Amino acid sequence: MLFFLAPLGLLLVYSFGSVNLLTFQVQFGWTLSNYSGIFQKLYLDPIVRSFALSAASTLACLLIGFPVALTIARAKGRRQALLLLGVMIPFWTSFVVRTYGIYDVISDNGPLYHLLHALGLVGGYIHVLFTPIGIGIGITYTYLPLMVLPLFVALERIDPSLGEAAGDLGATPFRTLRRVTLPMAIPGIIAGCILVAIPATGEYVIPQILGGGTTLMFGNVVSDQFLNLGDYPFGAAMAIALTVVLLAVLMFLRSRSYKAEAAVS
Secondary structure, three states, X not given: OOOOHHHHHHHHHHHOOEEOOOOOOEEOOOOOHHHHHOOOHHHXXXXXXXXXXXXXXXXXXXXXXXXXXXXXXXXXXXXXXXXXXXXXXXXXXXXXXXXXXXXXXXXXXXXXXXXXXXXXXXOOOOOOOOOHHHHHHHHHHHHHHHHHHHHHHHHHOOOHHHHHHHHHOOXXXXXXXXXXXXXXXXXXXXXXXXXXXXHHHOOOHHHHHHOOOOOOOHHHHHHHHHHOOOOHHHHHXXXXXXXXXXXXXXHHHHHHHHHHHHHHO
16 A cells, blocks of 8 residues: 555656746646647657567567476476476576676677577678667566466466367367367466566666667656656656556456456366
8 A cells, every 4th residue: 555556646646747847846736738748659659669569579478488388387296396497597587687688699799690690590780689679589588487487377287188088089289289278278378468568568677778778668758757857747647647558458358367267167
């Protein structure tokens, strides 16, 4: 109540205020101009970019994380523990350190550049750092454990005999995956998407480092309003608007998760 609702309420009060252009003091009131200003093209571009990168990174985490989680769920004993440890160890490292690690990997003459050339996938110069693609790679790498863990929990609960029964009835491995495993893993998929998409949309550190201050996301624009421009009311309005949108998405995904869990049970 104290550390969540009170700051959120303070932001809400600020979002209806204005800034005196002569004294740069915040004047509290009930104007909606801050909210209408969000729809200017200058601010819409970072907003659209944030949602696009968040959606793409979440999808990438799902495509990478599902086979990883399935492999861990089907492992037994010490092997399973070691695989889980392999997923968790990078997550225990400092968030900023991991981001700078990716910075070196995707730099213009870094390991990614040499790997793609060695595999013959690219023939010339590639530039990934300080681009939306570089930010997407950073988000995917950083948030991947948050996708793997709920997927692992959901997949481990599936009775192996269900897959065996599907095979006895003539289902191919792919059909078993599509008709048995995936439907029963939906609660884990939704939970993983929530854990990745919600924080990724408001991400600040990764675009600040991997974007070089040129490829901005929503979090960077909000930060600029507070720290550089001193426009607290407009920054507060942007933060409140993002919170409302993410809460709506969260409620929708949770409702789908409840229905999926009910269908599985």
